[in-house]
Amino acid sequence: MSTLLKVENLSKSYSLSSGLFGPSRTLDALSDVSLTVEAGETLAVVGESGCGKTTLGRCIIKAQPATAGTVTYYPKGHEPVELTALNKRQIKPWRQDIRMIFQDPMSSLNPNMRVFDIVAEPLRIHRIAKGKDLEDRVVSTLEKVGIAADGVGRYPHAFSGGQRQRIGIARALVLDPKLVIADEAVSALDVSIQAQILNLLEDLKSDFGLTYIFISHDLGVVNYIADRVVVMYLGHVVENAPTEMLFERPRHPYTEVLLEALPIADPLRRKGRNVEVRGEIPYLGNRPVGCPFHTRCRYAQDICRAERPALRPIHGTAQEAACHFAETLDLKGAYEAPATGTYA
Structure with missing residues (x-):
């Protein structure tokens, strides 16, 4: 596989005022995030909540400007493009290649527009099609996501949650993108509808030759759809690993905690293997010194409270982790995660 997108040392900060005369405070939503997306893969x-997942997706498409760092897109047959260096006019053509599916289909779809116009809007904005060509392309894309042609004249409120999400997917795909960022694309849906949408995304990946960045908090869903997983905590990447390796043997204590939260059918299988997590997620405006997870980590030592570990490769594996003891900790993997390919 070839590299499609590279994020290097990306940071995003927000300044909050404490009032007319109070001091301002900086919140670091992203801190020095680096990752690579390979063409054809699904990166989860x-x-x-609050770890910076959505902010990362929005900074990649430049819906929000990054404070520091770079996002570089590698289009096939063209020179690399540094998206973070482009202004609004310059980035517009590249937004045909990189599209986003939003979490809440009801709030992301204009309630005053017909489904046809919602899906046709990107084609009109980018001046790609008009007339009969536009109509055929919109109807064809909607049919591919499971919306019949007789529904194009209806408004979003006339559809179910799953159907609205399909419309959002059609809007993203109508421009024939190369990379789709799916931000919690199934979290607002019933479990049975989740399975339908996940299977649809898998089918569309093959049909359109897509690459996905799949943002989620549900590791059961991630285990089904992802080739590789990036784990974030307090705006930092703390682990990056192929999905199977991460589920079998996590290398960061926070990943172990997330895997422990996976529901299993037989509670007895947890006996003697409960992984406790302490306290609450720290406030971003008062970020801990040292490892960002040390205030909640049962393995924390003095070095964790004093020095932030860098994200580094784990020798002999395809994993990376930001933990001082990643090589020596015997962390527990998933007990009974859904096997890849059997989610429906």
Whole structure:
């Protein structure tokens, strides 16, 4: 596989004022995030709410400007393009190649627009098609995601949650993109509908030759759809590994905690293997010194409280982890995670 997208040392900070005369405070939503997306793979980004997953996706497509770092896109047959260096006019053509599916289909779809116009809008903005060509392309794309042609004149409120998400997917795919960022694309749906949408995404990946960045907090879903997983905590990447390796043997204590939260059918299988996590996620405006996870980690030592570990390769594996003791800790993997390819 070839590299499609590279994120290097990406940071995003927000300044908050404490009032008219109070001091301002900086919140670091992303801190020195680096990752690579290979063409044709599905890269999952996971972590608890507030870890920076959505901010990362929005910074990649430049819906929000990054504070520091670079995002480089490698289009086939063209020179690499540093997206973070482009202005609004310059980045517009590349947004045909990189599209986003949003978490809540109801709030991301204009309730005053017909489904046809919602899906046709990107084609009109980019001046790609018009007239009969536009109509055929919109209807064809909707049919590929499971929306019949007789529904194009209806409004979003007339559809179910799963159907609205299909419309959002059609809007993303109508431009024939190369990379799709799916931000919690199934989290608002019932479990049975989740399976349908996940299977649809897998089928569309083959049909359109897509690459996915799949943002989620649900490791059961991630285990089904992802080739590789990036784990984030407090705006940092703490682990990066192929999905199977991460589920079999995590290398960061935070990943172990996330895997422990996976539901299993037989509670007795947890006996003697419960992994406790201490406290709450720290406030971003008061980030811990040293390892960002040390305030909740049962393995924390003095070095963890004093020095932040760098994300580094684990010798003899395809994994990376930001933990001082990644090579020596015997962390527990998933007990009974859904096997890849059997989610439905």
